[in-house]
Amino acid sequence: MTKKNALPVTRQEDFAAWYQAVIQEADLAEESGVRGCMIMRPWGYGIWERIQMLLDRQIKETGHENCYFPLFIPLSYFAKEAEHVDGFAKEMAVVTHHRLKMHDGALVVDPEAKLEEPLVIRPTSETMIGTAFSRWLQSWRDLPIMVNQWANVVRWEMRTRMFLRTSEFLWQEGHTAHENEADAMAETLTILAMYRDFAQGPLAMPVIAGEKPENERFPGAVATYSIEAMMQDGKALQAGTSHYLGQNFAHAQNIRFQDREGQFQFAHTTSWGVSTRMVGGVIMTHGDDDGLKVPPQIAPHQIVIVPMLRETPEDEALLAYCAKIRTALIDSSAFGEPLRVLIDKKAGKPGPKRWGWVKKGAPIILEIGGRDAAGEQVTMLRRDSLYDEDGKLANQAMHWESFVGQAPALLDQIQTLMFCAAKQRLDAQVRSDVTTMDELKAHFDGSKYPGWVAVDWCRPTGEALDKVVEQLKALKLTIRNTPENSAPAGETCFFTGGAAVERILLARAY
RNA sequence: CGGGGAGUGGCGCAGCCUGGUAGCGCGUCUGCUUUGGGAGCAGAGGGUCGCAGGUUCGAAUCCUGUCUCCCCGACCA
Secondary structure, eight states, X not given: OOOOXXXXXXXXXXXXHHHHHHHHHTTOEEEOSSTTOEEEOHHHXXXXXXXXXXXXXXXXXTTOEEOOOOSEEEHHHHXXXXXXXXXXXXXXXXXXXXOEEEETTXXXXXGGGEEEEEEEEOSOOHHHHHHHHHHHOOBGGGOOEEEEEEEEEEOOOSSOBTTTBOSEEEEEEEEEXXXXXXXXXXXXXXXXXHHHHHHHTXXXXXXXXXXXXXXXXXXXXXXXXXXXXXXXXXXXXXXXXXXXXXXXXXXXXXXXXXXXXXXXXXXXXXXXXXETHHHHHHHHHHOBTTBOOOOGGGOSOSEEEEEOOOSSTTHHHHHHHHHHHHHHHHTSEETTEEOOEEEOOOSSOHHHHHHHHHHHTOSEEEEEOHHHHHTTEEEEEEGGGOBOTTSSBOOEEEEHHHHHHHHHHHHHHHHHHHHHHHHHHHHHTEEOOOOSHHHHHHHHHXXXXXXXXXXXXXXXXXXXXXXXXXXXXXXXXXXXXXXXXXXXXXXBOTTTSSBOOEEEEEEOBO
16 A cells, blocks of 8 residues: 655655645745845744743853844944954845936935945854943953844855755854963853753754864854754754854953953953754755654644534534543643644644644544544544554544643654654764775765765864765765764774874765 | 856746737635545636836837846855
């Protein structure tokens, strides 16, 4: 028996097309008509709002306060940090005028309204926030300064993909200043751990946290750390970064203070962020051929009740029965919050509505008809296990009070199962027995979804590193990161034959 | 930004080569019949064919420009 899937294309057939189909069929986002910019629809934005709410809590618990800085940054602010501007110069949107006028019946930019100094639409806010820090910071007593902002940023990307790389995207950016390197490094690693736990908790998305190699560092940073997630096609997705900026930005922007001895010292700063890209990671970690699966913690609605409305007078009693169940459900809580339950009263037939919620990935769907109501029952469908062994929909009928009683634990269980399934996939797809370039090439050429490979290396720098990067580039591979505490397994560097000092992950990446 | 493909009712597409003013499937609406479950039959509504110029008596169809999307590459969260 061939199982009919809700999506027009499967992951196996065409992963890229599947990804786009999920976004469209689950009503996550759509084309906007503006190059590289997307419209986030309620279900997609709702997932982002959940991410925001939960992560914001963590950011505050780790001692940070939210602020808001301007969208526009004077061009001159960028000139101060050479590496930083080099890294972003090619992808900046610039505002040069402030007025339009009618000319020959057409609306055109008024050449007379040229700005004295062009304004860059922020690609990230180090320069703007650093300038503020230099004013805020006078004494060692002012440290540490720890702020965060939720904002949109613009990077003029050549090639865009919904959620993964859009010209405009939403994110949070944390910025801190500290008295010394040790404090700043501790902050950088605290945030890395926070991101790791957040991805593996609410997103149920296993990641590898570690340090980026020199060539992948944030422009202007001394050290960059990332969390890397594995998508179902084996590619890596950088899902969050935390940077130790040393005193580079402090020097460039004069972020300094008088220490306990009255001497002037430059602060050590950090910056870190995660973006709407995380939603893309959730799609490619948890989606299947029937659409998205949203982990219960970040699902805008955890339980969706689809009443079997018949457009008859009996509908009213059925809706009352559904409302009773909903009231009981939102009275209980999971993950420390009240359950989020929607009764889908929209017009339309129950079947298509049910499949709509399957494609959107609501964790639990309750289908409730007249017979259920009469028998005090509900019919439950779990998104994480839609089908039984015969390939039929695995509906389960039970007493409504029984369902209400077990719903919190069930959501908890679904969250855990989703993480475990993804973790198993990640673990199974990291190879660490590749010892030569030829084997590496054979591995990545020989498999559609090859996953990652871990190798020892000598942590080369400068030209030696460039050579390694070039070799990898020929195989379309990148160095993802050096996982935390990853001592080398052997003694020799995979690339140079020199002495190995640590282990790194190689992968194709988004 | 280089190479390739594409933009036609809400969605998916045909028509374009060989110009004559638009068609199919799904969805939508109406009616009837059904219905523990992504229903059947009959009928109806809906598009200045991405946008702007040009050629022509006449352009979805030919030409030029431009915008947007998809794939490959370079770049990147």
